[in-house]
Amino acid sequence: MVTSDSSPERIATPFSQRVLDDPLPKRYQNLNVGEYSGTTDPEDHLAKFENASLLQQFSDRVKCQMFLTTLGRAAQRWFKRLPEGSIRRFRDFHKVFLHHFSSNRRYHKTPWSLFSIKQGPKKSIRAYIKRFNQVAIDVPNTTTELLVSAFSQGLNDNDFFKDLVRNPPTNFDLLIERATEFINIEEAQAARKKEGTVSISTTVHEGAVAPVHPPRGPCGVPPPPRQLERRPQAV
Template sequence: MPRGFKMLSIPQYDGTTDPMDHLETVRNLMLLHGPSDGFLCRAFPTTLTGATRDWYSRLKPNSIDTFEEFGENLVPHFMSSRKPRKTAASLMALRQEDGESLKTFVSRFNKEALQVPNLDPSAATNALFAGVKSNEFRWAVARRNPRSLADP
């Protein structure tokens, strides 16, 4: 164990959530303390539980040499648990629900929009505009003709 290393509280991974998220969480938390790749490889199995621990126990001994190889083996095995990537098209499917306030819808929309990599501002504006039920809001937006959600 690296000198001065304090054991971190790393969430256990059981295979039911995105394996990439878990790999990145472990890597980021561990790298704060500067351990070697070998240390990461020895520590990583302690974060596994349930089906993922079973998967690990079936690996051939000494078959993993780097933390990157853990990812290359883990991710395909638990691929069905990966979160689908959000896209601008998925934002277009968002609609303000009956009885949902504009503020609540915009908050929900923003949470989804933050998950879209490289989101074009005009696509976000168009998706928000399409999802809002309030004609009053639409008219107010149309009068201002914003180019992005950041425009006042």
Template structure:
């Protein structure tokens, strides 16, 4: 009987366990083959500039899809967000509203522009939003998500929010403040007065004659109105042209102006004597 030392016995046990482990691994590999992953197309070759551009466009199109935008909190309803502007429509030259002017005036200008286009209500909503800037745009962006579903709803909220900026029509009392200044030419004054009249709707013509008679500096035109009040604004302007020409003629020829002034003073003295 062969007797092994302790060291030899341990060596035999180690060799046997190593061979058994190697056989087990070989058997597992045969039963479960590992297939290498197919080569990636991106790694197989470098993309051409045209292919790279096409790939970038595909990425951009996925990012800009309506369903992506709808996941964000937007004041427009999903129906409005889902509808895109026709590619053939180019709306330009629209005035902007920054939140400081008259909202009704901005809305009137907007309607005057879009009347030329045949768009859907959703498209008009998107176009109107592009006209807002600064404070007005900040107001729109803070509206609750999905609460705007029509152009009428949007414009009504717009007018209500900026109603404090709406220009209030002036009354006839405003016209009494438009007085002729000292040494102000009649032409300049009439221009100022007419501009002021346009700010006052529905002015009574009889009241208008009384106002301008009171506001004019002493002179022949004022006397003419007092003697025969103008019946219309057109009549007032037409009669003023005569006295504007006389005044400008006197200014261009001082000697002629002195002669006319002397004749007027002489007539006035005769009138007083009689």
């Protein structure tokens, strides 16, 4: 008696059979991390996915299945070209994903690049903090002492800088907290200056004097006096 194998034919996929056999949780939500198009930093996408999957408490193999759903069209084509059964755990997926898209990684600056940031002569403390933080976020493994030192050296010779010299903060978070007081003062002074400028402009407008027109004629010179007509005398 000949028996036929009625089991469905296995589709070639980079996932191992163990990954495919791990069922999805009964109640799960699609991860709102966006699609990876293949043109941005892969580490940023992985970090968002890891945080979202941690909240869902996905198992390691379920993470493989869910991470695949976050790949855009170009990244999906890359995935299909991976060797069959090569991804047995999420660590495998993580490794090949970073390796393939490594050229899109954001350039990480060195801690010493923070010392090149200077507060412009007309820049506010708030603007300087924003610019400093934008650079600091791309500097890995920096210490709070280095952040405080680089930030202080980049400040103008203002009241905030003098306050930091008199009483150096113990960490960067305290420095930012103390900056709030000086930001409030700086912005209040700017608002007062603006109000004063508007007040002076309004006063001048309200007390404006009507313009005086010069006399008509060339170069403003009055016309010569009119000559009386002389009549002939009778003889």
